Amino acid sequence: MSFQAYLDKIEDKTGLTPRQFIALAQERGYDSPDTKAGVILEWLKQDYELGRGHGMALVHVIKNGAKISDKHVGSGGTHQDESDTLWLDGKANRP
Numbered sequence: 179m180s181f182q183a184y185l186d187k188i189e190d191k192t193g194l195t196p197r198q199f200i201a202l203a204q205e206r207g208y209d210s211p212d213t214k215a216g217v218i219l220e221w222l223k224q225d226y227e228l229g230r231g232h233g234m235a236l237v238h239v240i241k242n243g244a245k246i247s248d249k250h251v252g253s254g255g256t257h258q259d260e261s262d263t264l265w266l267d268g269k270a271n272r273p
Contacts, residue, residue, distance in 0.1 A: 180259045181246055184235035186269050192226050195268035196239050203240040211241075239266060 179187075185196045203209050208218050215237045222228040222236060238246070248262045265272050
């Protein structure tokens with residue numbers, strides 16, 4: 179599953195876009211560089227019933243924004259993405 183597909187599935191399950199999760203995390207102070215992934219994962223599990231894989235996709239965008247490593251872009255692998263920039267504003271708004 180691509181990184182973007184993880185984010186799309188999260189939106190399907192929760193009704194929230196990645197950008198909305200970033201805002202919620204900021205309200206809680208979870209975007210701080212010293213916040214451990216485990217803290218964010220526990221919040222996402224408790225409040226949204228998200229597992230580790232989906233949670234780690236959100237941890238990445240909360241901590242690093244929309245850019246991902248280009249090593250998976252066009253790689254042909256399981257986690258292949260089309261771009262090194264993720265769409266965070268919801269599937270319905272994707273250009």
